[in-house]
Amino acid sequence: MTITIEGLSHTFTTPTGRVPALRDVSLQIRQAEFVAILGPSGCGKSTLLRLLANLLRPMAGHIALDGLTPAQAAATKRIGWMAQHPALLPWYTVRDNIALAQRINPQPQRAVPAVDDLLALVGLSDFASAYPFTLSGGMQQRAGLARTLALGADVWLMDEPFAALDELTRESLTLELLRLWQTFRPTVLWVTHHIQETVRLADRVVVMSRRPGHVHTEKAIGLPRPRDDTAPDFQPLVRELRVALAAQS
Amino acid sequence: MTITIEGLSHTFTTPTGRVPALRDVSLQIRQAEFVAILGPSGCGKSTLLRLLANLLRPMAGHIALDGLTPAQAAATKRIGWMAQHPALLPWYTVRDNIALAQRINPQPQRAVPAVDDLLALVGLSDFASAYPFTLSGGMQQRAGLARTLALGADVWLMDEPFAALDELTRESLTLELLRLWQTFRPTVLWVTHHIQETVRLADRVVVMSRRPGHVHTEKAIGLPRPRDDTAPDFQPLVRELRVALAAQS
Amino acid sequence: MSRLDSTGCALALLIVGATFLGWELGVQFFQAPVYILPAPSRILATLSANASVYALATLITLGEAVVGLLLGILGGVILVSLISLWPGLEQGVMIVAILVKSTPLVAIAPLLTIWLGFGVLPKVVLVAVLTFFPVLVNMLSGIQATEPALLEVFRSWHASQRELFRHVRVPYALPYVFAALKVSGPLALVGAVVAEWTGASGGLGRLMWLAYTNLNLPQLFAAVFILALAGISLYALMVYTERRIVFWQHR
Amino acid sequence: MSRLDSTGCALALLIVGATFLGWELGVQFFQAPVYILPAPSRILATLSANASVYALATLITLGEAVVGLLLGILGGVILVSLISLWPGLEQGVMIVAILVKSTPLVAIAPLLTIWLGFGVLPKVVLVAVLTFFPVLVNMLSGIQATEPALLEVFRSWHASQRELFRHVRVPYALPYVFAALKVSGPLALVGAVVAEWTGASGGLGRLMWLAYTNLNLPQLFAAVFILALAGISLYALMVYTERRIVFWQHR
């Protein structure tokens, strides 16, 4: 799916006042493009994903997913959103949580990853029949990741999916995800705080400004895949992004 | 406070079976030492902190905090624990959440950081009277951090306190925290997945093995403070720890 | 969901209208005699013909119901506080509470009259006895359902049971308490009516009792309509208050 | 908290024992005549002397109460399902429910007798009418309290209201439903007794009516004791079932 965002703004009204979260955000994302989003805490990254996933209604501006509004796109059941906090259903086991995603999002036309394969992918095969509240923080996050991947969606809206994971799990999952991405070719929006990760994964990195968030820098990552942290062009890109981000603080 | 952990083991009994989380963990932590803990997801880091904070009772082994059991130590109100998920009270504002920690943990003998200073420190001055559910993930985590710091405790048990923060917020908070640490001289146990951060902060890094977790490597970080990522000894230490961690995967 | 939106209101009117229309037509169609089931139109006519009598009676009953309800709530909250501060008390308190709850009002009413006289006091106490139980049970359930993550924070602070109760358990249980109040509100009215049923000198219960023993069903149902209206008002008040107090839930 | 631990049990025995002892001594001390307040010892003696009579009556009443309760629960759950699937219905349904709830049983009982005869059916229906309301209100509150984070996941999946109801709202509301059942359990017994009070050919309610009109208070209170015991058993059953079903809450 291609995603077009134009002049998008959003302001929250809270019991204590109005909080502008996004201001005039415009982005063009190609079909099967992997876009990473960096930005200071509280700048509106999660809000942006929520708007795309039809969980919030934009207050100004325009969103089109393959020409559809978020509401229409949501109805096609081809949008996969992963929340920042893994919101697993405590009354279902890990396997059932993942299987439920597929049951509610049946994709008769397409192949979707099998539940057991996903459990293996996120390293939770041994915990398939465990209940979420017996998992560690990182394990819960991986279960949430597996649940989102199980949808076999055309758009992946991932909100800090690796935040609670150690470097090594993170790296191995990165590889697995890239494999899945190359198989299913979804369009990916990947919110993260890990600059290195963006360079490892993304076709393009969007750096957002402080709240109210808007697009500050876009940087295409031209490196060939598979990428290597030790490649000569890698660290300069990381440094460049860090500088761009630092301009926000 | 000095912390002595000897032969500590813990196994959870869940609806679906027994999960050994820690096996035979022994650690000696000096008064005012800053110890970082690294380890793969699900290896028992949070469980270790919970045992120290008297939230779980050890099934084998022995814990002493200045010679006290965790229960006795908890009664002295000198233990500060920060959970992996920020568990803020939704019915209180950010300021009230932080102030409540001080009210329930009055420290008549000692100076504790002022609530407004803490709000400024974590960058939430503008959100002092906001309710937790209107905060972004990272903002919630910072509020939780401020609440723990507000205790003015002698032991800081920090469970991935920066996981939801961007690199720059992380770095500036690192500096602030070190300042606080040098003022109040608490003993710190700092669970993180960020290897660089451990080298930036800790006197010693403990690398734990996979579940059931036990101490795999301990590495003293001899670098003088303030530390600099670009110092010649910095990256070799990071690499060394990464290798130690990789041995667990 | 409870928002007073316009479609909700329209639908509510529709449903209530349909209920009354069905009732009216049913009565006409089956030619139900008035001493078996009076038509709503007849009931409303009776109501308006005796408006001042009903107004006075309603005031008396409402007063008893509200005071009794407040007492009942207080009783329930005190019992839950006790249980929360000394959890060992739970089983004993619940057993005695169910014993009290199981005693039919007619069996205690004379005792209350002997102790408290013929005035409104025994009625108020009966209402309290009737309404404390939902508050007790629901608030206890809420208290016991408290999010473990919040409890952990307080335990790590070595907070007292009192602090835990005040800052965590009570706020967490509030939605449960409001559910109880929504049950107890209409219950309090019924309780006041039943209490007046036995020899009160005023109030809707007395009116209903007189009407029933004379099989004057329009008069009986006129009082029922008032009770229902009062019950709905009490319910709406609870819903409104909940929305303001438990603001963190209705984001 | 509800664990059946030994200190809890001991304390429970202590509290219940103290209640009965206070009662017994109070009766002795004030020389309360038996037709005003009988001593527990006297009540227990009556109970054991007429054990078989009470056993039979209890069976009848318990049967009506349990069947009525099940019907009431079903009714409450169906109404909540309707409201959950078509939220616009909420206000209308609640208004009609409160109208039904506000109608005193004595006013409906004869109608039910006329429609359903003298048997157990009208009693069962009365119990259902009495018990559906707490289930309706509590379950609705639970449904409306559902954790927003879980709702968001389902909305992002574009799940239907039915799926949302089944996989999220109902499990989330279960603790609320159990709170309602703990209220409705004893209520069902009281309802069955009230239904039998006039015009039944058996059951505890009839026994109690006969006892009361004969001012035979030991017999009346003997039935109250049975009711309380049955109520406590129902309550304990609910607590036990809740612990098994809502396992994720009692970690």
Next chain:
Amino acid sequence: APSLVPTSPAQPARLSMTFMAGYKPQANLPFVGVYLAQAKGFFEAERLDVTVEHSSGRGEHMQLLTAGKAQVTTQDAGVLLQRRLDPGLPLVSIALIGQRGQQAFVALASSGLKTPQDWPGHTIGYKGTPPPELLALMKANGLNPQALSLVNVGFDPRVLVTRQVDVYPVYKSNEPYLIRQWGYDLVQWDAADYGVPSLGLAYVATEEVVRTNPELLTRFLRASLQGIRYAAEHPDEAVDAVLQYTGPETDRNHMRFMLEAELADAQTDLTRQHGLGWQTREQWQGLADMLVQTGALSKADVASAFTTRLLELAANQARP
């Protein structure tokens, strides 16, 4: 509670008491007597302050009487005998207002039932327990209770007109009015007509008050009997007094019907001879024997169940 307030020697002390009517406010004759004594100042003339309360009729008036919360109440004579025996309430009838029983049995005229002989094969309703009068009536007519189907229907004459039962026990002064009002004709059987002894409502006090405070009861009886006599002469005014207690929304004609029915049963040769409320050993013994025969009572002991001493005092002493 009764209290003695000392006043000047010329005037007797003011007394106060509570009268608890044994049922809701309506035109039962013993109630009417009190209502009128209150309204017409007969109590005031006796220097008696009377608080009027009403019972739901479930029996709490007897409990409250024995607890001293009321000094006089009203009770059906048969029930009084039963309660004296079990659970042993110390009740004494101080004046028997209803000289005939209140109960009768009715069927719809359209049912074709003419005499109790026609009952077999039909359903007989009763309120709670089959009344002794019913059993006595059946016995008097040679009917076997086993051959009839008896159902407990509670208070609800509607079951008769909806034909759920064929015969239904009523209070003569009450339900027949309602049923006729709905447009049905009735056949009525009064147990007394078949030689079944029965008595109606009495003013009742406890043995203790009878013993310790005859002055109070005498004044009460004098005033309320005067109220009854006044009601007989001014029925319209009596109904007005009743409506003061029931509220104006009550059916006036219904109360009038009740009043007249009860007045009819209050006046007999006996009362014309000895005065209203008079009672004899024979009356009570006859009732007790009937109750024993029907199993409603285990033994008959009527000697202390009633007293005429207060009636005599009331008749003999001049009004102060």
